Amino acid sequence: MRYLMTSVSTGTTPAPDEKLYADMAAFVQELSATGQLLATGGLAPAGTVLTSKDGEITTVDGPFAEAKEVAAGFALIEVADEAEAIELCRRFRRMVGDGTSVIQQVFG
Template identity: 55%
Template sequence: MRFLMTLNAPVRPPDQELYAEMGRFVEELSRAGVLIATGGLALDGTHVSSKAGKVTVVDGPYPETKETIISFALVDVADKAAAVELGRRFFAIQGDGEGDLRQVYGPE
């Protein structure tokens, strides 16, 4: 099962210790064959919405930065429980913050 794990704008600013710890975690997931992709996202972006046939495009950055997704990991694990455990481990390294785990459907 594939899951997209996201991190919203964190409370903890990144430092060398965080980069090192997260690097070890990413390396572990890579060696285990669980990690499909990971990356950071720019704070600015473009939001596209549609209502009653009208498409609206708004360029970021956005006022609610705490809701802005700043990084992601796509993992392939046995089940949702395994994805939740990876999320727990991630936040044990990251510290305060929030994100989501969403199952990814479609061709592999």
Template identity: 65%
Template sequence: MRYLMMSKAGGQAPDERLFAEMGKFVEELTAAGVLLATGGLAPASIRVASVDGEITVTDGPFAEAKEAVAGFALVEVRSEAEVIELAKRFRRIVGDGEGYIQQVF
């Protein structure tokens, strides 16, 4: 089962401890074959919408910086419970904030 884990901006400002702990977490998940991809996302985005066949393209950002998705991880796990546990571990490392998990089909 593949899941996309997304994290909103927020939490503590990065420091050496955070980078070290996150580095260990990423190495562990990579070695276990769980982590497929990670990345940070720019705060700006482009909206492409279609209404009655009319397509519009609008430059962002569309949300306040604290509401924007700031990064993601694509993981492959055996169950929903496993991805929730990974998300909890991630949140313990980075501190306060909010994220989302969605299954990838």
């Protein structure tokens, strides 16, 4: 099963230090070695939202209603089940501290 984990930044997260960089590098290396990590990356704070209604397509700046909420990064993982995805995300949250992450199953 594949899951997309996104990390939402509220703009109040302190700058990462050397320990966090080292911990994250070890985490990424571990998940890469086991084949669980398929892709990872940071996301630009700005984006565009496209909406279609009655054949009309509109675009607005986005992707979030609240400017303080920004999807800061993502990881695409492959695990046995949702419980395993949640546990990996728990490990990530413990490492990076306060904040929010979202896990969504990827189909196809």
